[in-house]
Amino acid sequence: MRTIVICMLFFCLAVSSFAATKADLVKRIKNSEETIKYMMRSPDTSIPQYFLKEAYAAIFLKQYKAGFVLGAKGGNGIILAKDRKTGEWSPPSFIATAEGSVGFQIGGKVVDAILLIMNEEGLTLLLKSKLKIGGEVSAAAGPVGREAGVKAGLPATGILIYSRARGAFIGASFEGGFIMPDDEANRMFYGIEDIKAREILLECRVEMPQEAMSLINTLQKYESLE
Numbered sequence: 001m002r003t004i005v006i007c008m009l010f011f012c013l014a015v016s017s018f019a020a021t022k023a024d025l026v027k028r029i030k031n032s033e034e035t036i037k038y039m040m041r042s043p044d045t046s047i048p049q050y051f052l053k054e055a056y057a058a059i060f061l062k063q064y065k066a067g068f069v070l071g072a073k074g075g076n077g078i079i080l081a082k083d084r085k086t087g088e089w090s091p092p093s094f095i096a097t098a099e100g101s102v103g104f105q106i107g108g109k110v111v112d113a114i115l116l117i118m119n120e121e122g123l124t125l126l127l128k129s130k131l132k133i134g135g136e137v138s139a140a141a142g143p144v145g146r147e148a149g150v151k152a153g154l155p156a157t158g159i160l161i162y163s164r165a166r167g168a169f170i171g172a173s174f175e176g177g178f179i180m181p182d183d184e185a186n187r188m189f190y191g192i193e194d195i196k197a198r199e200i201l202l203e204c205r206v207e208m209p210q211e212a213m214s215l216i217n218t219l220q221k222y223e224s225l226e
Contacts, residue, residue, distance in 0.1 A: 025189045026211045029092055032060035032078055033215040035112045039162055040222050046144050047162055051116055052223045057081040057123045057201070058089075059115040059179065063097055074098050075111075076182065080219075081123060081201035087223075089216050091208045093200040094185035098178050113163035115179075116142065122158040127198045130180035 039045040052058075063075030078092040117123050125131050142160030181197040190206050199205035208216065 020185060020188065022189060025094060025185055028060075028062075028076060028078055028094065029212050029215055031062060031112075032092075033218050035060055035062075035164075036114060036215075036218060036222065038112075039114060039164065042164075044144060045162055045164055047114065047116070047222070048143065049223060051118070051142065051160060052219065053087070055082060055116040055118060056084070056120055057117040057126075058219070059095065059113075059117065061095075061097060061111070061113045061115065061179075063111045063113065076185075079126070079197070079201065080216075089219055090201045090204075091206050092212050092215070093197040094182040094189065095179055095197075096182045096185075097180075111163055113161060115139075116160040116162075117158065118160060119158050123201075126179060127181070127201070130178045132178055 036047075039047060057079055059077060059079045061075055061077035075097045077095050077097070079095050080092050081090045082088070083090070117126070122131070139159040139161055140157040142162050144162070183194075183196065186195050186197065186200060187193060189209075190200070192206070195205065
């Protein structure tokens with residue numbers, strides 16, 4: 001049954017990507033900026049500056065979950081990689097997510113999340129096809145607070161997760177989540193046939209779009225706060 005749910009989610013995400021307009025994709029970028037601003041203003045979710053500086057990539061997600069007995073979660077977002085030599089962020093590449101769950105559950109919620117990829121392995125696996133959180137790469141809730149990163153040092157886990165949820169959800173279920181490149185959204189946004197996430201994030205095939213400049217400036221601001 002869990003396999004059926006995941007297959008249905010992949011289908012729904014494919015349809016969603018195909019139907020998205022460029023305005024929808026620009027909104028994903030704007031939502032990402034709003035999410036990090038919100039999290040950095042709150043002591044309960046503030047990401048340590050140290051981790052932002054040391055991250056290999058940052059993933060911004062918006063996920064939707066609803067269910068009664070059989071649940072499903074899907075969503076979308078963007079990923080930016082960091083040049084390890086210059087410290088500069090790449091243009092955004094679009095991604096999609098999917099999860100399926102089986103268990104007692106009632107309600108629904110929207111989750112805004114930022115995932116920091118803290119090693120090269122996590123980024124490499126994501127760019128190959130799809131990345132299973134907690135599977136190929138370990139994941140953990142990230143410590144919060146400006147000084148927490150320096151005190152904790154570099155994490156042993158590959159991914160640090162920061163999130164906020166809106167809505168109510170009650171349930172105990174077994175879940176497996178995937179993040180994958182959204183090639184159709186990248187093609188639509190950049191206007192290049194067969195453009196791949198690796199070419200956007202690591203190979204400098206596209207220039208930084210004007211629509212992403214505000215997000216980049218925001219990230220740089222939070223990295224350099226004293």
